[in-house]
Structure formats: structure tokens, C-alpha cells
Amino acid sequence: MQRTFLSSVLLVMLGMGLAGQPIAEESATAKSAKPAAIPAPPTTEERVERLERLINSQGLVDILLRLENLQKDVQNIQGDSEVQMHKLDEIRKRQRELYIDIDRRLLQLERKQTGRAPVAVDKSKSLTPAQTAVTAAATAKAAGSGAHVSGTVAGGKPTGGRRTAVAAKPVMGEKPEQETEQEAYQKAFNLLRELRYDKAGLAFRAFIEKYPEGRYAHIAQYWLAEASYAQRDFRTAIADYQKLIDNYAGSPKRAEAMLKIGYSYYELKDYPKAQAVLEQLLAAYPSTTEAGQAQNLLQKIKINNAS
16 A cells, blocks of 8 residues: 555656646746847047057068158158258359359450560660661651651761651551450350340350350350350250360360250250260260269169159
């Protein structure tokens, strides 16, 4: 009887356990089937912290430092370039002033040489009284009839009379037109020295037309080209420099004229023509100052062509 009761209790408990197991499994499955929770958006503080981490990154700091150094290098290069251009302008200005001063001094020396008149020698001091009287009589006879010349005869007595003036003959070898050429050249040169380039160019051009074979023609042609170059009229300057090269083979300004043609083509950005004339300068005048300047300009042309 007692065994039967215990068996019944065990069967009931076993049945309850089997009945409750599916319910527990179903509850666990339901819990696992719930959707995942959506994370909340980052707060402002989290964003700031993230930016700070990025900024503090070593790689980014290196990039920023390199950019800053590059900017400084570019600024230094630009500053050096401006300084060099200013120095180059000063050198060109000084060179032009030196040429003007040298030309002025040469002109003064030429004026002193041409202005020296022959000194008359008074031979009467070395003549005897009789010789002086004979010379005076011969002079009066050559002056024309009726001319009386005062003289001294033997014994020391003066002879009275009137002296007729004889027109002086021009000295052989003098060229009156030379003074006119000098005056015309000096007039044009003064305009150039005063930096009145327009009027100086017109004056030099008129001078060359009037005295194409004069002694100042070649230097006038050079200053004519310089007046155009100073006004940055490079095409006119090239033509005037070329006339100096073509028409005045013995001019000492030929090498500089070729150099200025190269500079003019360089300013016009016509690098092939600039290179060609500079190479001609190096071949014709290899040991001159102009050749050294031509070498420097050729280097600049190569850099511009490479860029």
C-alpha cells in the first residue's frame, strides 16, 4: 500500500517535470529572439577625444611640419629671387652710368687734343736788325702796293708807316665740320645722361643719318640701342644693336651689342634666338666679360626650357 503511494507521487512529479521543460525552453528561445539594442550616438566629448587622438598622431604631425617647412622654403626662395633681381637692376644701372662717364671722359680728352692750336714762333728775336728790315719790307710788298711796314734799318733808326692786316689762312688739316659733329653728339649724349630716352633716341638717330661715317657714329648707334633697351622696347633695341654689328666691324661695342641682343630675346621669351646669339658671342669673344655673362644667361635659359 505504501509502495503504491510512493510510486504514484514519483509518477506525478516526473510528469510535472516533463511538462515544465518545454515551457522553459520556449522562454529561453523567446529571449534569444529579441532584436539587438541600437547603440547610442557618440557624445560631443567622445568626438572631441577622437579628434585629439587624430591630432596627436605622430604621422599627421610630421606631415604638418613638412608642409610648414616647405612654405618657409618657398618664401625664402621668393625673397632671394627678389633680392637678386634688385641687385641685377642695380648692376645694369651702374654699368650704364659707367659707360656714360667713360664716354664723357673720352670726349673731353678728344676735345683737348683737337683744341690745341699750333704755337707761333717769334723769330724776330733771333734776327739781326738788317734781317728784320728785309723781312718787314718783303711782308709789305706781299700785302699790296701802298702798304708801309714799320721796321728798323742799320743804325737803329725806325722807319715809319702803316701796317696793313693780312687775312689769316686756315691751317692745313683742320676740319671745321668736326666741331659740328662733336656738338651734335654731345647734345644727344646730354639727353641720354638726363634719362630723356625718347629725345635722346631721336637725337642719336638724326646724328647717325647726318654723320654715318663719322668718328662717333658707332658709339652713337650703341647709345641709340641703349635708349630703346632702357625703355624695354626690346624689338627696336635688337634692330639697333644689329645695325652696330653689321655696319661697324671695328667697334669695341660689338660684343656687348651681341650680349644685349641675347638679353632682349630672353626678355621676349624667345629662348631659341637668345641661345643662338649667345653661342655666337662665346665663339667670337670667348675671353671677355660679356662671354661670362652670356654663360650665366644660357644657364637661365636651360632652366626655363627644363621647366
